[in-house]
Amino acid sequence: MPPEYEFRGQEFAGILRPRIAKEGTVVTTRERNYGGGVIGALKKFEGGIESLLFNGRWLLVPFYLGLLLGLVVLVVKFVQEFIHLASIALDASLKDTTISLLELLDIVLLANLILIVIFSGYENFVSKIAVAQDAEDRPSWMGKVDFSGLKIKLIGSLVAISVIQLLAVFLEPDEMNTDHVFWMIIIHLTFVVSGVLFAVMDFIADKRAIIDIAAEKAALELQILEKEHGFEKGYAAKLDPTGQ
Incomplete structure (x- = not known):
C-alpha cells in the first residue's frame, strides 16, 4: 500500500482515504525529517517514549501465560470431578448424576472462556499469532x-455459567436457601442486562463508524471533483469545514 494513503475502517469495505490538505495537495504519512537542534532532539526523545510505550504491550504476556496455567488447573479439577462421577455412576440417582454433569459443563465453559480471552486478548493487545x-x-x-x-x-x-449454577441449585430444593437463591437470580439478571447494554452500545458505535466513513468518502470524492473538474467549487468545504 502506498505510504500516501492510510487505511480507514478495515471492516467497512476497505476505504482508502488520501489525506488532503486545504490547498488540495496530498500529505504523505512518511516520517518527516525535522532536522537537528532542539526540535530534532525533542522528536528523538518523543520517538523513544513512543517506542517504549508501544513495546510495553509485551508486559501483558505474563498475564496470558498465567491464564494458560490456569487451564492446567481446570484440567486437573475436571479429571477429579469426572473420576467422582464415574465412581458413583452405578449407584447415584439421576438428579445426582445431572448435578455432577452440570459441574463438568461449568468447568468446560470456564475453560472455553479463558481460551477466548487468551487468544483474543493476545491478538488485540500484543501481537498476531503468526x-x-x-x-x-x-x-x-x-x-x-x-x-x-x-x-x-x-x-x-x-450468563451461561450463572444459569448452570442456578439449575444446579434448583435441582436440590431441600438444600435451597431462599436468600442465597434470590441473590443468585439478581446476579444472573445483572449479567443479562449488562450483556444487552454492551450489545446495544456496540451496535450504536458500529452504525456511527459506518456513517463517519461514508461521510469521509463522500467529502473526499467532492474534493477530488472540485479540484479536477471545478464541480460546485466550495461545496466540499461546506460539507467538510475542516478541509481534511
Whole structure:
C-alpha cells in the first residue's frame, strides 16, 4: 500500500482515504525529517517514549501465560470431578448424576472462556499469532474477535455459567436457601442486562463508524471533483469545514 494513503475502517469495505490538505495537495504519512537542534532532539526523545510505550504491550504476556496455567488447573479439577462421577455412576440417582454433569459443563465453559480471552486478548493487545495464520486447525473465530466482541463473549459465558449454577441449585430444593437463591437470580439478571447494554452500545458505535466513513468518502470524492473538474467549487468545504 502506498505510504500516501492510510487505511480507514478495515471492516467497512476497505476505504482508502488520501489525506488532503486545504490547498488540495496530498500529505504523505512518511516520517518527516525535522532536522537537528532542539526540535530534532525533542522528536528523538518523543520517538523513544513512543517506542517504549508501544513495546510495553509485551508486559501483558505474563498475564496470558498465567491464564494458560490456569487451564492446567481446570484440567486437573475436571479429571477429579469426572473420576467422582464415574465412581458413583452405578449407584447415584439421576438428579445426582445431572448435578455432577452440570459441574463438568461449568468447568468446560470456564475453560472455553479463558481460551477466548487468551487468544483474543493476545491478538488485540500484543501481537498476531503468526504460527496460527495458515494452520489447518485454526479456530474460525480467531482473529475476528475484537475488543467489543470479546466483551460480548465474556458476558455471554458468564450468563451461561450463572444459569448452570442456578439449575444446579434448583435441582436440590431441600438444600435451597431462599436468600442465597434470590441473590443468585439478581446476579444472573445483572449479567443479562449488562450483556444487552454492551450489545446495544456496540451496535450504536458500529452504525456511527459506518456513517463517519461514508461521510469521509463522500467529502473526499467532492474534493477530488472540485479540484479536477471545478464541480460546485466550495461545496466540499461546506460539507467538510475542516478541509481534511
